[in-house]
Amino acid sequence: MATVFKRYCRQPAAVLGALFIAVLAALALAAPWLSASPWEMNAHPLLLPFTERAHWLGTDMLGRDLGAGLLYGARVSLGVGALASAASLLVGLLVGAAAGYFGGWVDAVLMRVAEFFLIMPSLVLAVLLVAVLEPSTTSVVMAIALVAWPGIARLVRSEFMTLRQREFVQAAQVLGLSPWAIITREILPNAMGPLLVTLTFVMASAILTEAALAFLGLGDPEAMSWGYMINASRNLLRDAWWMSLLPGLAIVLLVLAVNRVGEGLRSALQVPGRTEASA
Amino acid sequence: MNSALLEVEGLHIALPPGGDRSHALFDVSLALQAGETLCVVGESGSGKSMLANAILRLLPPALAPRQGRVRFRGEDIAALDRQGLRQLRGVGIGMVFQEPMSALNPLLRVGVQIGETLRAHGMKRAGERRRRVIELLGYVGLPAPEQLRRRFPFQLSGGQRQRVAIAMALAFSPAVLIADEPTSALDVTTQAQILQLLQRIQRETGMAMLFITHDLALVQTIADRVLVLQKGQVVEQGAAQAVLGAPAQAYTRRLLAAALPAANPRPSPADAQVVLGAQGLNKTYSSRHGGWRWQHTAALVDVSMALRHGQTVGVVGESGSGKSTLGKALVRLLRPDSGHIQWQGSEVAEWPQRRLRPLRRRVQMIFQDPVASLNPRQTVAAILMAGPVAHGATPAQARARAELVLGWVGLPAAALERYPQAFSGGQRQRIGIARALSVAPDVLIADECVSALDALVQAQILDLLETLQQRLGLSIVFITHDLRAAARLCDHLLVMQHGRVVEQGASAALLRHPSHAYTRTLLASLPGPGLVESRELPPAQQEAR
Numbered sequence: 049m050a051t052v053f054k055r056y057c058r059q060p061a062a063v064l065g066a067l068f069i070a071v072l073a074a075l076a077l078a079a080p081w082l083s084a085s086p087w088e089m090n091a092h093p094l095l096l097p098f099t100e101r102a103h104w105l106g107t108d109m110l111g112r113d114l115g116a117g118l119l120y121g122a123r124v125s126l127g128v129g130a131l132a133s134a135a136s137l138l139v140g141l142l143v144g145a146a147a148g149y150f151g152g153w154v155d156a157v158l159m160r161v162a163e164f165f166l167i168m169p170s171l172v173l174a175v176l177l178v179a180v181l182e183p184s185t186t187s188v189v190m191a192i193a194l195v196a197w198p199g200i201a202r203l204v205r206s207e208f209m210t211l212r213q214r215e216f217v218q219a220a221q222v223l224g225l226s227p228w229a230i231i232t233r234e235i236l237p238n239a240m241g242p243l244l245v246t247l248t249f250v251m252a253s254a255i256l257t258e259a260a261l262a263f264l265g266l267g268d269p270e271a272m273s274w275g276y277m278i279n280a281s282r283n284l285l286r287d288a289w290w291m292s293l294l295p296g297l298a299i300v301l302l303v304l305a306v307n308r309v310g311e312g313l314r315s316a317l318q319v320p321g322r323t324e325a326s327a
Numbered sequence: 328m329n330s331a332l333l334e335v336e337g338l339h340i341a342l343p344p345g346g347d348r349s350h351a352l353f354d355v356s357l358a359l360q361a362g363e364t365l366c367v368v369g370e371s372g373s374g375k376s377m378l379a380n381a382i383l384r385l386l387p388p389a390l391a392p393r394q395g396r397v398r399f400r401g402e403d404i405a406a407l408d409r410q411g412l413r414q415l416r417g418v419g420i421g422m423v424f425q426e427p428m429s430a431l432n433p434l435l436r437v438g439v440q441i442g443e444t445l446r447a448h449g450m451k452r453a454g455e456r457r458r459r460v461i462e463l464l465g466y467v468g469l470p471a472p473e474q475l476r477r478r479f480p481f482q483l484s485g486g487q488r489q490r491v492a493i494a495m496a497l498a499f500s501p502a503v504l505i506a507d508e509p510t511s512a513l514d515v516t517t518q519a520q521i522l523q524l525l526q527r528i529q530r531e532t533g534m535a536m537l538f539i540t541h542d543l544a545l546v547q548t549i550a551d552r553v554l555v556l557q558k559g560q561v562v563e564q565g566a567a568q569a570v571l572g573a574p575a576q577a578y579t580r581r582l583l584a585a586a587l588p589a590a591n592p593r594p595s596p597a598d599a600q601v602v603l604g605a606q607g608l609n610k611t612y613s614s615r616h617g618g619w620r621w622q623h624t625a626a627l628v629d630v631s632m633a634l635r636h637g638q639t640v641g642v643v644g645e646s647g648s649g650k651s652t653l654g655k656a657l658v659r660l661l662r663p664d665s666g667h668i669q670w671q672g673s674e675v676a677e678w679p680q681r682r683l684r685p686l687r688r689r690v691q692m693i694f695q696d697p698v699a700s701l702n703p704r705q706t707v708a709a710i711l712m713a714g715p716v717a718h719g720a721t722p723a724q725a726r727a728r729a730e731l732v733l734g735w736v737g738l739p740a741a742a743l744e745r746y747p748q749a750f751s752g753g754q755r756q757r758i759g760i761a762r763a764l765s766v767a768p769d770v771l772i773a774d775e776c777v778s779a780l781d782a783l784v785q786a787q788i789l790d791l792l793e794t795l796q797q798r799l800g801l802s803i804v805f806i807t808h809d810l811r812a813a814a815r816l817c818d819h820l821l822v823m824q825h826g827r828v829v830e831q832g833a834s835a836a837l838l839r840h841p842s843h844a845y846t847r848t849l850l851a852s853l854p855g856p857g858l859v860e861s862r863e864l865p866p867a868q869q870e871a872r
Contacts (some may be wrong), residue, residue, distance in 0.1 A: 215699045223765075238704055
């Protein structure tokens, strides 16, 4: 594992991405101590950034501090991203493992179900679900997980199908190990690399989907989020460009950072080629 | 020595620091005359392939020779410019690689590939190229060259692909052909054909050949002179008869002993109890071929066998003969379409996996690839303890068992905490054997368990299997394509072809008087001295065993 860490650290972009996420997460956690509520209307409306020290990122048309909005919005983006990818990992892992290991009709049934979700345009499906369930953080997480799990399931399935044919897995079967032991001890540790990498990409798209839902007014009405902030600024695009630019930048940077982390993990986890001379 | 076609003088190639030795090649010298065959012999990692690549200047700049010189027709190849190098490769010296599938471009028809070489060296007219391609393909003994040149590599068999690769190397009738393990990926009968082809070409063109191999039996068949490499250094060099007949160095003697094991017929315990039996096994694989057509391949056709307590039954055959399918069916990694399998008398052919599990510890398997058969994410301790724990041992008991079996296969207890990647191929295969023994089986099924290993290591593993068999009273099914290894270890032999058992019997009698034509072909294809002579032991000695 030490070498994986070392290979990761050799990629500046990936390290920078991880740092960005770590700092943002720390700021998001500390938001209640760093600033007042983002809903508080206690300043001049439409303050340009860097004009007033107390509200250095400016304010929106109702006099709400944009810096506070960004901090609290990070809580939503990161929280929803993490929860949704964890939930889709759980479902995708269970379904993919069962389909890939047992094959046959189990595989056929589970994959048809997964394909049903894959053929629906994912954003439309998510919008529909949140609208039906009424907007809240839970329903947003559920909606995102529901559209994201089939991708993970398919990946896990293909990994399991190849690893299942490997000799060490067959050896475990010949030793009389139970399917559970074979899956958890023999196959899963070897599938972890690609899975981790995909998970980061799922997280990036979860963050984007959450922002899109909030922009459409389907976010949790209690929580300030970046998508909501962009939505609020929509009519003032020409008068207050910073209102949409700042949360937009935040989304871009976070998604970029998560992607860089994924890319970094991908090359760090690659099994180095066999070095033995094949003479 | 001025007449030598190819000369290597005191060649040193340094390895990057941190490797297991400082030099890939250390002070290697050789000379190759027109029309002769020089065999370079050595284990993997001895630097044989490095030597071939150095002669063609195919090595990366980091591995440029530190000292020494390679001269072709008296000209130092280090001094050649790009144009001269291209002339050297392909026109002066041709090369044939080990794996014909990866040496050929899978997306180009073979005729186009050979034509490309011709065009690169200045044959501009398409008609002329086509004639030459057809001529070459016919020359290397391929049937219907006019049609064959339109095929893709994957449509050809392994032997045909290697013939195409040879045709490509011969495109400009090179003065020297370097063949790097050209037959080790091939079946024994195909190997014999390719060797005959190379010898015929050499006779007809007077070409010199540098033949790289690890197989001393093969060296005996084709070499005029032999050069033995060990860890990058020349151990011994000389006329084939001298080196092989009276080797001066201990290393060469060990290689020879490993390559040509003494046959070892043992009295078959005919009355012992049958521990593993199979009757009338059938298995057909189906795959979709093209759009709607299904192609059925019969991997097992009415196969029966019996393994008695303490016996070793060999299953021999070429690739595609169904011998691995038989092994998998016997351990019930796959379910036969029909037929019966008994483990210690229990009829298990139809049992579901869940019901098999408690019985599984009795029949264990040793796999072919020592790299793929060990989980890279588990320590040796975890690998060896999994089996006993699955059959109800406490972790402490399993740990004790792991230490015990590791001792049996000759590895120190310190190995337990390390990962498989830290071990060599032979050591990994020992771990694989230890894993099989960890659950105290009665029957071992060894599927090509030494074919991925060097000759010396092969001999050690075979010795180990034999010792363990005597000590633990094991019964073994030994699946192999290597008739020598089978003759060395087995009491009873099954010869398989196209999924059928074409002949079976006590190995001594079967090898001395093969009755089926296919068995005779297999025996005749073996390079080196025949098995039959080497097993002419005095009757008294045979009894004593």
